[in-house]
Amino acid sequence: MKKPLPTRSDKGQASRPGTVVDPLLGQRLGDFAIQERIGEGGMGVVYRAEHPLIGKQAAIKVMRLELASPQQARRLLVEARAVNAIRHPGIIDIFGFGSLPDERPYIIMELLQGRTLSDFVRSKERMELESVVWVMDQMLAALGAAHDAGVVHRDLKPENVFVVEDAKIPPSIKLVDFGIAKLMESRDTTPLTSEGFVIGTPEFMAPEQINGDPISPATDLYAVGVMLFQLLTGERPFQGKPLQVMFAQRDQPPPVPSSRVPGIPRELDALVLHLLAKEPAARPASAEKVRARLKRIPLRSAPHAPSTAKRGAPPAASRKDAGGSTAEIREALKALRRPLSPGWWLVGALVVLCVSATVSRLRQAEQHPSTPPAPRPTNHPPQPTPAPPTKEQQVQRIQEVLDQIDRRSQGTTPAKMKRELLDLIDTAALTKTQEEREIIEKEIQDW
Template sequence: MRISQSKIQVTDGTAEPASAEITSGKRTCPACNVAVHKALSTCPNDGTVIEEPPAFKRSFAGKYQFVAQIGSGGMGVIYKAKQPLLDRYYAIKMLNVQKANQRMLARFHQEAKAASTLNHPNVISVHDFGFTDDDDPYMVMDFVEGMSLAALLQSGGAIPYKEALGIFIQIATGMNHAHILGVLHRDLKPSNVMLTNPESVVAEVKIVDFGIAKINKAEESSSLTQTGDVFGSPLYMSPEQASGMKVDARSDIYSLGCLMYEVLTGAPPLQADTIIQTMFLHLNQMPMTMSEMHPSAHFPESLEYVVRKCLEKDPSLRYQSMLDLKVDLVKVSVDQPIREQKYAAFSKTPSAIFKLNWLQIAVAILAFAAASYTIFERREMSVESERREAQARSIEQKFTSDLRSIGSEPLSGIDGETFVKQEVAQGKSVISFPGLSADDSALKYIEGNPNIISLSMRANDISREGFTHLKFPNLKRLDVQETEITPELMTALLNLPKLDHLNLSKTRYTRSSLTQISTLKYLRSLNLCRSNLSDDDCQIIARMTNLEQLRIGFNPQITDKGINALKALTNLTALDLNNTSVSDKGLTVLKSLNKLQDLQLYQTHISDDGVKTLAKMPLKRLSLSDTMIGSKSIQYLSKMSQIKYLEIHQNPQMPLQLQRYLQDKMAAQGAFVKIDRGAQR
């Protein structure tokens, strides 16, 4: 269910309520005739106060005050509500009883029972379930402010692996808790992962929607067996789930592998035009490596190993528990080696157990739809699982702050200085403040530390004097967002002799400070997104001829004049021009950048003529979403044989059938094309 924010505000009822006609669980506003759901006491259109139906009022009187509708979908509606006695907000999910059938009711009940079994910081909590006096089923859950991982991917594309690892470890942590209690999710995907602080260095994860979960209670085994549904989402479905075989925790691990692959590359590992074709791929084809899918990104070999191991067709070759997966993800996050990395062992062809033909797959799908809803039995902890648990405890003790930052322990009461003391005590070389703003004392404590090679922080709590402590002889990567580039910060940057990656997105700068940044001779990657850059600033950036990656998206003041200056950056392999004012004319100057492989042009003025220019460039990854391209672009794009990933969705001038045609044609050459949802078969 996609959540759409609403500004509907329920009044306190002091005004005289108007009478309203009540039909099918809704009321009609007497002033404007707009249908108003019975949970709301004011009309969202004109604010008219409407009296609530007595039955609904009795159900929640003294318990909850409804504030706003925050989501809706085929099954029902979600409201934000306040519990006055506790002064806390909750989300109340109500099933649309007018559209519900026994299948929906069973699934709704299943979600409530599965989620209520769990109690973990990374899993959504269900606090109550029941029926109103009108016999409408409802569920009271945690209220989560944030966005889904799917929405984050939609808005910004692939997430850098160092940022994504914290998300992955939290998912594995939450799912390990669920598996220990005998609950399988069976529908892990980006839209079912909520991020409560998506703008922070490490967002907090909440796993949601256990609507098709499998739990260890016999009463659930019958109610959902006759639904006729194929449980799960084909893009993330394990081979055994797709073929109707018995599933266990390793099926969720495969789904998490698909999720990780998409987060890191911007595209799912396997995708075809139809459900059956997609399931066939999951059964019979290994995906290309992440580096092949996203050639402009850098993935450690250990991370490629972890994701690929999750995606093994044979469950016995995958990680055998979320705990094992979590241990290796933590090791990747701190650059520790993973034991038994046998990269060559991964076969390009799947195990014979899942190598099925089309007829077998069709039969499997039919069988799966009718398969009995079996019970996931909780197993006793074996000697081997005890060994893994001990290993995990050892890892968590060694990397306490990493796990703190991703939700294994609460961060309440911890400040920046305390955090870095823990990091330094454990010999950390990569320090990322977990939702905390670094402060003067934190920087002072780690000043001059030769072991630190990467530092990521929000700097809004650092004073001008505090930046004088930003002295690290071996620092290679610095992420210091949402701040002002003061003379003190500028002096510190100029005295970081090995700095090669600099993220200054959402910063406030002067022309003088940008000029000084251009003198950083080792800099290879620069991010100045959302920093109010202009064409004149591009003239300065063009002096940085060693740059290989440049992100200057969401600076609409940049025009073709500024783009023209960038032709001097002949070493560029990746360029982000999203939401700038570049036009077709501006693209012509980029043809000279023969090393450029990744070009992002989301929300720009590019038309078919611009695509004709792009077709002559050696691009492997290209975003043309929400531009001005139309049908004519198809002939140019179809000739770009080197493309591995292409986005063309949100282009109303390009007919859906042509989008499908291009997707089919480029799939034959191993490329993924992201098209409009309506164009999917």
């Protein structure tokens, strides 16, 4: 007898030893029967499934119950539509969409064998130049097809670039996770996020994404520039916490790759800087133009697929989701990132200003006391005065507060945002006196 599909009471069940078996195992979604759970992340769970009659393998991504909503279901549907609008071998194929009885949406897509590009950059080692050119050429071919179909990915990063490794076919690159892609010429004007929200991964976001300005294919090319820099040097052009990186990508000139790794061809230095231009119009005209410039880079041998054999990376066959994740890379399951509002980063800047002002007042009070209190006789030695927090300690504490703010931000209103911020400021002890707290409260309310 066929078991019923899970309901909301099944939330949190997993297939780990000693726990209740995942109720989706053995169930049919569409034409496919779920065989095993192969990955999970912040946004969903991924299963390997099989067509019971013809034996075709597939991956099924099911959104987490606590995140399921009509808006999130719509994002998954946009991903499926975007992929099918492109129809390119370098784009993962999605061929099914639906919802469970408890309203969790799911998509059915091809099951990839291999690993994400993040496996190759995790060790912070440089990738061989011939492999860099191979990866970039294939990735840009798929990206150009997406742009020609009117689709901007908006979240390009190593976790969303999949290196297919299958003994039966030559290695290749697949772009995955189009969950926040924008159909540039879509007639459906219903927003997928609240007005003014920004979607993307901070370390790979273009300045126009950070500012909440219109996006275009040039937005994806900026992310290509960040990835190219990372593959060539083993690190991204801007380092630090997400907030720091976002401001740097918007305001600071990028470093030249050869300044990090001497010997990188000048042609690649120029290409990376061209891709990382702050203004979208100043970047290369198209993905195909970038491919053409890569083909002119002098190489010692023919371009070839990268290898992690020397780094001990385990094979990822049958351990990935349709977005290219392995069990070890949980980030790749975050195909549909929660929106980040520019307002939160303005609030962050406000916190920095307020705390700086507070520290300044404290130091002034220490240096110029108005009426120093008379010393009291005591038998105990005086306790040393605690040193004021360093700039690094302030920044770290503010970042911790901002991380908490970001976790609370989804779907909030400006009024609730201000209340949450004041609550977190109190919890973090960013103010020392009631007067300082009132000053900051007034600044936030005025904001």
